[in-house]
Amino acid sequence: SSTRQAPPAKVDVLVVGAGFAGLAMLHRLRGEGFHTHVVEAGSGIGGTWFWNRYPGARCDVDSTDYSYSFSDELQKEWRWSERYATQPEILRYIEHVADRFELRPDITLDTRVSEAHWDEAGSRWEVRTEPGDRISARYLIMATGCLSTTKQPDIDGIEDFAGQVVHTADWPAEGVDLAGKRVGIVGTGSSGIQVIPEIAAEVGRLHVFQRTPNFSVPARHRPLTDAERAAIIAEYPQRRERARLSPTGLAAVTPNPQSALDVDEAERQAHYEKWWDSAGFGFLLCYADLLTNQEANDTAAEFIRAKIGEQVDDPVLAEKLMPHGYPYGAKRPCVDNGYYQTFNRPNVELIDLLSTPLVKTTRNGLCTTEAEYSLDVLIFATGFDAMTGSLLKPVIRGHDGVTLREHWRAGPLTYLGVTTSGFPNLFIVAGPGSPSLLGNVLVSIEQHVDWISDLLTRSRSEGKPTIDTAPGAEQDWVRHVNDTAAHMLYTAANSYYLGAEVPGKPRVFMPYAGGLRRYRRECDKVARDGYPGLIRN
Numbered sequence: 001s002s003t004r005q006a007p008p009a010k011v012d013v014l015v016v017g018a019g020f021a022g023l024a025m026l027h028r029l030r031g032e033g034f035h036t037h038v039v040e041a042g043s044g045i046g047g048t049w050f051w052n053r054y055p056g057a058r059c060d061v062d063s064t065d066y067s068y069s070f071s072d073e074l075q076k077e078w079r080w081s082e083r084y085a086t087q088p089e090i091l092r093y094i095e096h097v098a099d100r101f102e103l104r105p106d107i108t109l110d111t112r113v114s115e116a117h118w119d120e121a122g123s124r125w126e127v128r129t130e131p132g133d134r135i136s137a138r139y140l141i142m143a144t145g146c147l148s149t150t151k152q153p154d155i156d157g158i159e160d161f162a163g164q165v166v167h168t169a170d171w172p173a174e175g176v177d178l179a180g181k182r183v184g185i186v187g188t189g190s191s192g193i194q195v196i197p198e199i200a201a202e203v204g205r206l207h208v209f210q211r212t213p214n215f216s217v218p219a220r221h222r223p224l225t226d227a228e229r230a231a232i233i234a235e236y237p238q239r240r241e242r243a244r245l246s247p248t249g250l251a252a253v254t255p256n257p258q259s260a261l262d263v264d265e266a267e268r269q270a271h272y273e274k275w276w277d278s279a280g281f282g283f284l285l286c287y288a289d290l291l292t293n294q295e296a297n298d299t300a301a302e303f304i305r306a307k308i309g310e311q312v313d314d315p316v317l318a319e320k321l322m323p324h325g326y327p328y329g330a331k332r333p334c335v336d337n338g339y340y341q342t343f344n345r346p347n348v349e350l351i352d353l354l355s356t357p358l359v360k361t362t363r364n365g366l367c368t369t370e371a372e373y374s375l376d377v378l379i380f381a382t383g384f385d386a387m388t389g390s391l392l393k394p395v396i397r398g399h400d401g402v403t404l405r406e407h408w409r410a411g412p413l414t415y416l417g418v419t420t421s422g423f424p425n426l427f428i429v430a431g432p433g434s435p436s437l438l439g440n441v442l443v444s445i446e447q448h449v450d451w452i453s454d455l456l457t458r459s460r461s462e463g464k465p466t467i468d469t470a471p472g473a474e475q476d477w478v479r480h481v482n483d484t485a486a487h488m489l490y491t492a493a494n495s496y497y498l499g500a501e502v503p504g505k506p507r508v509f510m511p512y513a514g515g516l517r518r519y520r521r522e523c524d525k526v527a528r529d530g531y532p533g534l535i536r537n
């Protein structure tokens with residue numbers, strides 16, 4: 001924009017991305033005396049919560065836990081209005097944090113990093129941006145998000161479509177006029193499942209193009225009472241500690257340690273009913289072995305399918321909405337606010353792409369093998385190039401000019417999800433090989449921010465500012481990440497955890513599935529032992 005001020009030409013740390021991760025990184029490192037600057041591609045701060053402005057966008061984790069723990073004053077003064085906050089409320093919170101901690105002077109908006117190369121002689125990153133800035137930084141920290149590079153389906157003829165095309169994660173700030181329109185939506189993941197019930201009453205007709213049916217349980221949104229909020233604020237320190245020491249970072253849910261197979265059918269049904277009525281996103285934790293034992297998982301999957309059947313009037317339609325053939329939780333589970341009931345509306349139609357695949361777009365709308373659907377607006381809720389998309393978009397060159405894309409040709413290679421060998425002084429927040437996508441991402445983000453900051457601070461005081469990763473350490477970590485996923489059910493579904501969301505992407509299970517608690521222990525041990533996997537000088 002016309003008011004854009006160029007970023008500084010030389011800094012200690014350049015952070016890419018002004019979402020939850022980038023802002024926390026800035027606050028912490030600036031406090032440690034590092035000259036730190038953030039560049040952000042968007043025209044506002046907030047990352048995910050800046051871009052995903054579609055109707056119905058919400059967090060699936062309790063707001064009281066999906067928030068920063070680094071400031072006791074902040075967590076005491078902020079009043080979350082609902083159990084799961086809406087996008088506008090989360091964005092207001094992020095804006096408040098930026099103002100409260102005076103972060104804005106150290107952030108440059110409208111600035112996308114286009115390339116970065118490691119200058120061997122100077123031991124620095126030389127970074128270029130799309131507006132044309134050159135920034136020299138000792139450390140380059142990618143806080144670019146796991147789900148931030150949007151993905152559009154490759155449908156022939158999309159440029160011929162005469163109507164409006166929008167992606168949920170790139171929703172126009174001014175909104176989209178849907179009133180009375182013929183609207184098509186492709187994608188029934190978390191975003192599709194949130195937006196569909198929200199717009200169904202307003203649109204003229206809604207055509208939902210579903211490829212893989214998903215498992216969704218009721219979100220059970222509700223306002224927080226003053227008493228509830230006060231109780232949470234009063235016990236925040238213990239609550240945060242509970243989140244940090246839990247496998248998922250979800251402090252609001254106490255996982256049931258029982259196996260689903262240890263109880264009889266009647267008891268299991270009663271237990272599922274109880275959790276269905278209140279657990280929201282925590283439903284996956286109602287038995288301990290849902291992600292490790294297929295037979296246990298089948299009981300939950302069957303329960304959810306029956307619930308879909310109860311919510312949808314037409315049994316043939318209900319059957320089409322039921323997921324089959326992959327375990328519950330192996331794709332990111334969804335929570336909803338009346339999603340299945342939406343299909344009882346006379347103006348909503350489900351198009352099952354498994355039996356009638358998409359063929360092309362025309363001037364008028366979308367064609368499947370069976371029919372042409374005339375549309376005014378086409379919504380893509382088709383997700384992201386997950387975990388690696390935003391890391392591989394800029395050209396990043398490490399030792400000997402090797403690009404990150406070349407180094408990760410067969411899949412992402414990281415040490416602790418944070419560093420990658422041959423790319424000294426490059427750090428990733430919530431990257432592949434970290435547990436960030438398999439729990440409350442805020443807990444992962446704060447852990448990464450602390451771990452990276454401790455490393456930089458310690459390396460500075462030890463006079464070893466240049467930090468690379470031993471190739472062996474990276475190989476060991478990738479093997480460990482694979483091992484933790486191997487005895488779980490994750491690999492039994494096509495998911496973005498596995499790179500299945502983008503044709504041609506290496507099929508590798510990317511997140512660390514050993515849980516946040518175990519991950520934190522491993523990272524703490526590495527720090528205690530003096531960072532054996534890193535080469536510092």
Ligand code: NA7
Pocket residue numbers: 147152153154168186187188189190191192210211212332353358381382383384496501
């Ligand atoms: P997701 O969860 O990746 O969902 C994308 C949806 O789009 C999913 O239903 C896909 O079906 C569908 N899709 C993707 N490409 C196509 C094509 N080419 N044709 C038809 N359908 C397609 O993204 P979301 O935005 O919903 O959620 C992302 C995260 O946001 C979520 O995990 C939470 O953390 C919040 P598929 O299953 O691939 O058959």
